[in-house]
Amino acid sequence: xxxxxxxxxxxxxxxxxxxxxxxxxxxxxxxxxxxxxxxxxxxxxxxxxxxxxxxxxxxxxxxxxxxxxxxxxxxxxxxxxxxxxxxxxxxxxxxxxxxxxxxxxxxxxxxxxxxxxxxxxxxxxxxxxxxxxxxxxxxxxxxxxxxxxxxxxxxxxxxxxxxxxxxxxxxxxxxxxxxxxxxxxxxxxxxxxxxxxxxxxxxxxxxxxxxxxxxx
Amino acid sequence: xxxxxxxxxxxxxxxxxxxxxxxxxxxxxxxxxxxxxxxxxxxxxxxxxxxxxxxxxxxxxxxxxxxxxxxxxxxxxxxxxxxxxxxxxxxxxxxxxxxxxxxxxxxxxxxxxxxxxxxxxxxxxxxxxxxxxxxxxxxxxxxxxxxxxxxxxxxxxxxxxxxxxxxxxxxxxxxxxxxxxxxxxxxxxxxxxxxxxxxxxxxxxxxxxxxxxxxxxxxxxxxxxxxxxxxxxxxxxxxxxxxxxxxxxxxx
Numbered sequence: 247x248x249x250x251x252x253x254x255x256x257x258x259x260x261x262x263x264x265x266x267x268x269x270x271x272x273x274x275x276x277x278x279x280x281x282x283x284x285x286x287x288x289x290x291x292x293x294x295x296x297x298x299x300x301x302x303x304x305x306x307x308x309x310x311x312x313x314x315x316x317x318x319x320x321x322x323x324x325x326x327x328x329x330x331x332x333x334x335x336x337x338x339x340x341x342x343x344x345x346x347x348x349x350x351x352x353x354x355x356x357x358x359x360x361x362x363x364x365x366x367x368x369x370x371x372x373x374x375x376x377x378x379x380x381x382x383x384x385x386x387x388x389x390x391x392x393x394x395x396x397x398x399x400x401x402x403x404x405x406x407x408x409x410x411x412x413x414x415x416x417x418x419x420x421x422x423x424x425x426x427x428x429x430x431x432x433x434x435x436x437x438x439x440x441x442x443x444x445x446x447x448x449x450x451x452x453x454x455x456x457x458x459x460x461x462x
Numbered sequence: 463x464x465x466x467x468x469x470x471x472x473x474x475x476x477x478x479x480x481x482x483x484x485x486x487x488x489x490x491x492x493x494x495x496x497x498x499x500x501x502x503x504x505x506x507x508x509x510x511x512x513x514x515x516x517x518x519x520x521x522x523x524x525x526x527x528x529x530x531x532x533x534x535x536x537x538x539x540x541x542x543x544x545x546x547x548x549x550x551x552x553x554x555x556x557x558x559x560x561x562x563x564x565x566x567x568x569x570x571x572x573x574x575x576x577x578x579x580x581x582x583x584x585x586x587x588x589x590x591x592x593x594x595x596x597x598x599x600x601x602x603x604x605x606x607x608x609x610x611x612x613x614x615x616x617x618x619x620x621x622x623x624x625x626x627x628x629x630x631x632x633x634x635x636x637x638x639x640x641x642x643x644x645x646x647x648x649x650x651x652x653x654x655x656x657x658x659x660x661x662x663x664x665x666x667x668x669x670x671x672x673x674x675x676x677x678x679x680x681x682x683x684x685x686x687x688x689x690x691x692x693x694x695x696x697x698x699x700x701x702x703x704x705x706x707x708x709x710x711x712x713x714x
Contacts, residue, residue: 359557361557361559364555365555365561365618366561367522367548368522368548368551369548369552369573369577369621369622369625370548370577370625371573371576371577372577379576380561380572384561384563
């Protein structure tokens with residue numbers, strides 16, 4: 247057993263939380279880009295793209311994130327790609343977030359009245375112009391609450407990366423708890439730090455929503 | 463590219479067009495020819511396929527058999543042809559379909575700028591000119607939700623005009639409007655008709671049909687039942703179904 251004071255534990259955990267934030271950022275940016283591409287493919291080429299994207303989404307929605315992490319972490323080395331735990335977790339979470347965000351955003355795009363498509367079609371707009379200026383801006387407003395909800399989930403899901411040995415907040419918590427034999431206090435602190443990261447997202451979403459509502 | 467249409471080429475030609483939704487046949491052997499400057503009104507009971515018929519002309523709906531030519535260009539799966547036709551054919555919808563997050567002016571300039579590649583200045587100047595024409599220029603900086611239905615529909619007409627189309631399609635443009643707003647929209651349509659815009663209107667406004675149409679088409683159950691100039695159509699309809707329809711819409 248190691249004697250550690252709170253003034254030593256807290257900074258240690260906070261430093262580890264940086265990695266949680268980094269991993270969340272990678273997953274969210276990667277997932278956002280991935281989901282946008284899936285979405286464009288789906289609506290741009292309804293036949294092939296529609297089927298392919300729905301298969302992708304079902305695969306990732308239908309399997310546990312933990313297994314996806316394992317498959318990337320152990321699978322990529324088998325085809326000759328060396329992965330660090332951060333890379334593996336980044337790739338797996340990006341794929342996972344792409345699938346979920348694509349599905350969330352699809353629902354938002356589908357909720358735009360058909361007349362908006364008809365009108366922009368009838369003005370001769372190409373698919374990309376139509377998406378960029380007519381459909382997506384309207385979808386965005388609807389998409390904020392479910393997107394932020396998922397973002398919060400995603401941030402908490404990065405805890406799973408501790409299992410492939412990525413030294414983020416949860417894993418650091420484990421290390422400290424094992425060393426100090428004070429699991430309740432340590433894990434309590436870990437939970438508080440997660441809360442401190444998620445809460446601002448929820449508040450920010452509410453503010454953004456209100457601002458967009460008054461903007462119309 | 464298609465050859466430039468000469469005077470003899472009809473603006474729109476539908477030849478034996480058939481269309482099904484699953485097993486249900488919505489259009490049955492539709493043949494219709496519209497020449498330059500001609501004003502055609504399509505009427506008929508609801509569910510008779512009249513909206514579907516005009517939505518085929520700019521390929522918002524696909525036909526399965528027959529041919530449709532717009533200014534000599536055939537509508538097929540070819541995206542190039544579809545985009546070409548859509549740039550030349552404007553459409554006004556029952557529900558206006560303005561873009562809610564853009565101002566009136568931005569609604570009008572969006573397609574000219576992005577599709578026709580006009581500069582902002584040029585597009586805005588033209589937009590203001592068409593807003594004047596539909597008598598609503600003072601609303602240019604408002605959002606669609608701040609306007610009445612009649613005003614929104616006039617904006618929608620101006621938006622179509624900004625693309626300087628050769629043909630305008632109207633799909634029940636006054637059906638979603640309160641009675642007191644119908645006139646302001648019809649006035650705009652009449653003035654377009656007087657300027658010899660080629661137009662096809664699906665409408666229940668028989669007064670409008672009588673005064674501006676060159677030709678009235680009556681549809682029922684996906685078929686064209688009768689096609690005649692207004693004088694003949696209203697005074698001496700030949701088909702019993704036309705007679706029944708007219709007795710219903712004109713009885714009030």
